Amino acid sequence: MTLKQPLGVLIVEDEALLAHELSFLVREAGLADIGHAMNSDEARRLARALRPNLSLVDVHLQDGPTGVEVVREIVDHSDGVALFMTANLRRLPEDFAGACGVIAKPYSDQGVKTALAYLETCLVDGRAPGPPPVGLTLSPPFARRWGLTEALEAG
Numbered sequence: 001m002t003l004k005q006p007l008g009v010l011i012v013e014d015e016a017l018l019a020h021e022l023s024f025l026v027r028e029a030g031l032a033d034i035g036h037a038m039n040s041d042e043a044r045r046l047a048r049a050l051r052p053n054l055s056l057v058d059v060h061l062q063d064g065p066t067g068v069e070v071v072r073e074i075v076d077h078s079d080g081v082a083l084f085m086t087a088n089l090r091r092l093p094e095d096f097a098g099a100c101g102v103i104a105k106p107y108s109d110q111g112v113k114t115a116l117a118y119l120e121t122c123l124v125d126g127r128a129p130g131p132p133p134v135g136l137t138l139s140p141p142f143a144r145r146w147g148l149t150e151a152l153e154a155g
Helices: 016-028 040-050 067-077 109-125 140-145 149-154
Strands: 008-012 032-037 054-057 081-086 101-104 136-138
Touching: 008 016, 008 040, 016 032, 016 109, 032 040, 040 054, 040 067, 054 067, 054 109, 067 081, 081 109, 101 109, 109 136, 136 140
Parallel strands: 008 032, 008 054, 054 081, 081 101
Antiparallel strands: 101 136
8 A cells, every 4th residue: 555645835925824824724634834935035945945746825925026936936947836825816917927826815724725635636636626616716727737628618
């Protein structure tokens, strides 16, 4: 019997209490919290060193609205996937900077855990188990990648 290795999650959030809460939710969802970053330099360094499977990234970090650039670098230089977790939806570029999607703040604990479980299935199986849960918006490229073209055409 082979034990499944939990997906590694990097948390990029400059509010310490929110980062701590996300860490708890990541572990509750059965994933591994592998690191925290509060600014763009730290996020880039940790993403290169830790090679997370999933990065949860806020748009506005200690050094300003740099989360979009962090996501582009994570997407361009690793095999990992990034997800925005932000109240600044208007700051997201149309292409989501290559992120798989966004969870808008404020979010519920249950909503985040449900979204993490959904994303884990998508990443492991390469296919969505169905439409995304409430609160999670997938980017069009990832919706197509994970087999949700019908949902895109209907929406």
